[in-house]
Amino acid sequence: MKAGSAQWWRARYAARERQxxxxxxxxxxxxxxAALEIVDAEGLAALTMRRVAEEIGVRHTSxxxxxxxxxxxxxxxxxxxxxxxxxxxxxxxxxxxxxxAAWEFRRVLLAHPAIVPLLTLGQLLGPHALRGREFGxxxxxxxxxxxxxxxxxYLTVAHFVIxxxxxxxxxxxxxxxxxxxxxxxxxxxxxxxxxxxxxxPLNIPDGDQEFDFGLTALLNGMGDPR
Amino acid sequence: MKAGSAQWWRARYAARERQxxxxxxxxxxxxxxAALEIVDAEGLAALTMRRVAEEIGVRHTSxxxxxxxxxxxxxxxxxxxxxxxxxxxxxxxxxxxxxxAAWEFRRVLLAHPAIVPLLTLGQLLGPHALRGREFGxxxxxxxxxxxxxxxxxYLTVAHFVIxxxxxxxxxxxxxxxxxxxxxxxxxxxxxxxxxxxxxxPLNIPDGDQEFDFGLTALLNGMGDPR
DNA sequence: CAAACTATGCGTCCAATGGACGCATAACGC
DNA sequence: GCGTTATGCGTCCATTGGACGCATAGTTTG
Numbered sequence: 293m294k295a296g297s298a299q300w301w302r303a304r305y306a307a308r309e310r311q312x313x314x315x316x317x318x319x320x321x322x323x324x325x326a327a328l329e330i331v332d333a334e335g336l337a338a339l340t341m342r343r344v345a346e347e348i349g350v351r352h353t354s355x356x357x358x359x360x361x362x363x364x365x366x367x368x369x370x371x372x373x374x375x376x377x378x379x380x381x382x383x384x385x386x387x388x389x390x391x392x393a394a395w396e397f398r399r400v401l402l403a404h405p406a407i408v409p410l411l412t413l414g415q416l417l418g419p420h421a422l423r424g425r426e427f428g429x430x431x432x433x434x435x436x437x438x439x440x441x442x443x444x445x446y447l448t449v450a451h452f453v454i455x456x457x458x459x460x461x462x463x464x465x466x467x468x469x470x471x472x473x474x475x476x477x478x479x480x481x482x483x484x485x486x487x488x489x490x491x492x493p494l495n496i497p498d499g500d501q502e503f504d505f506g507l508t509a510l511l512n513g514m515g516d517p518r
Numbered sequence: 519m520k521a522g523s524a525q526w527w528r529a530r531y532a533a534r535e536r537q538x539x540x541x542x543x544x545x546x547x548x549x550x551x552a553a554l555e556i557v558d559a560e561g562l563a564a565l566t567m568r569r570v571a572e573e574i575g576v577r578h579t580s581x582x583x584x585x586x587x588x589x590x591x592x593x594x595x596x597x598x599x600x601x602x603x604x605x606x607x608x609x610x611x612x613x614x615x616x617x618x619a620a621w622e623f624r625r626v627l628l629a630h631p632a633i634v635p636l637l638t639l640g641q642l643l644g645p646h647a648l649r650g651r652e653f654g655x656x657x658x659x660x661x662x663x664x665x666x667x668x669x670x671x672y673l674t675v676a677h678f679v680i681x682x683x684x685x686x687x688x689x690x691x692x693x694x695x696x697x698x699x700x701x702x703x704x705x706x707x708x709x710x711x712x713x714x715x716x717x718x719p720l721n722i723p724d725g726d727q728e729f730d731f732g733l734t735a736l737l738n739g740m741g742d743p744r
Numbered sequence: 745c746a747a748a749c750t751a752t753g754c755g756t757c758c759a760a761t762g763g764a765c766g767c768a769t770a771a772c773g774c
Numbered sequence: 775g776c777g778t779t780a781t782g783c784g785t786c787c788a789t790t791g792g793a794c795g796c797a798t799a800g801t802t803t804g
Contacts, residue, residue: 340789341791341792342789342790352790353793356793361791362791
């Protein structure tokens with residue numbers, strides 16, 4: 293069964309209820325936490341089962357008691373990260389609430405950039421993902437949006453947040469060597485004059501400005517509920 | 519040097535000029551083409567150097583003459599795919615052109631869903647990526663948008679396209695078992711009433727509708743140049 | 745309180761993978 | 775025609791994900 297599919301999640305939820313954890317024993321939370329530390333510090337490539345086990349102080353085969361494969365670990369890791377998202381209502385209307393939630397989501401993704409590509413691994417049906425969905429949909433339906441409309445808005449905003457996080461600041465060149473390498477690169481490619489000319493603005497120091505621009509445009513273009 | 523960095527791209531472009539390809543010999547194009555076939559048919563996990571080599575009819579170590587590592591192959595593969603994007607001007611104004619380009623970009627990404635997560639691997643500075651940038655920026659500046667504005671719009675739309683492609687149809691359950699597994703899953707989780715209630719609309723059969731909604735809202739909210 | 749049960753971690757083992765390195769060779773420019 | 779050199783091949787190795795059976799300690803039940 294493919295990790296991350298609806299079927300897999302179903303079995304996973306069932307297994308979580310069935311199990312009786314042991315005191316002092318290993319548990320999923322400790323595994324995903326160790327995995328997240330590694331990924332944050334050294335990137336996705338450094339995340340091996342052996343490395344995770346070492347971090348916990350255990351042989352790597354022990355992990356397979358709690359996670360059937362590395363792919364499963366990655367899927368659980370994603371939901372673990374989504375658990376860091378804590379959206380809150382602002383009391384200033386649905387739009388402010390939605391913007392706040394989007395920024396909060398963005399904050400978490402930027403804090404763990406290495407896991408963003410993992411969002412494709414399977415469907416986002418973990419407990420934390422569902423909590424987020426519930427929050428967003430509640431927000432919009434309470435504001436008076438029709439269900440189908442609420443779904444559209446929710447998905448659109450979520451996808452926008454993920455897309456911007458995935459590409460970071462749009463490929464900004466960080467560091468001195470990167471900057472010089474980039475200008476040298478463009479200097480040798482006269483066929484792209486605009487790219488070279490706009491290289492400076494494309495190197496946005498922080499993508500927050502661009503995120504703000506896009507999110508505002510998105511919400512402006514959506515109108516109001518009825 | 520990290521594959522996909524500006525420095526790497528610079529060295530890469532230089533190497534490409536320096537080299538004298540040999541008739542009948544292996545070349546980068548054949549490698550990326552074979553890699554793409556494998557990825558499309560069997561997913562990213564099936565893409566091993568040995569598998570690619572087998573497809574071409576060559577020992578896997580031979581590939582390392584043209585590509586220093588698997589990561590480099592992936593970066594090249596991404597640009598190869600971006601080469602399939604062929605945006606065109608419609609003659610019906612900048613907004614129509616931009617929409618057309620966005621749909622074209624989306625079409626290509628959906629045709630090769632497995633490579634979408636790879637868009638994070640490095641900066642998109644390959645020849646095909648730059649061609650796309652040049653097109654988009656040209657479109658917007660010709661329409662009268664100020665440079666900084668053009669950059670923002672370009673990035674926002676690009677990120678939106680990628681975000682929607684990354685999450686596909688928002689986690690729609692495809693196939694009968696997936697659908698039943700999903701309803702069974704929600705049935706056991708009474709704490710998320712809205713998620714369950716809106717499960718049907720969330721399972722959009724094709725994300726095109728949602729994409730259209732988001733893109734329209736985005737462009738509506740941006741106003742006009744000048 | 746003792747015995748049965750069972751979840752858990754460990755040891756060992758294996759196949760597949762990414763990659764390094766030196767060598768033979770055949771195509772190209774002169 | 776000849777040297778140069780890009781190219782592909784053979785061999786080798788460390789690392790990785792994972793399978794499987796076993797010993798053991800915590801929990802439950804009599």
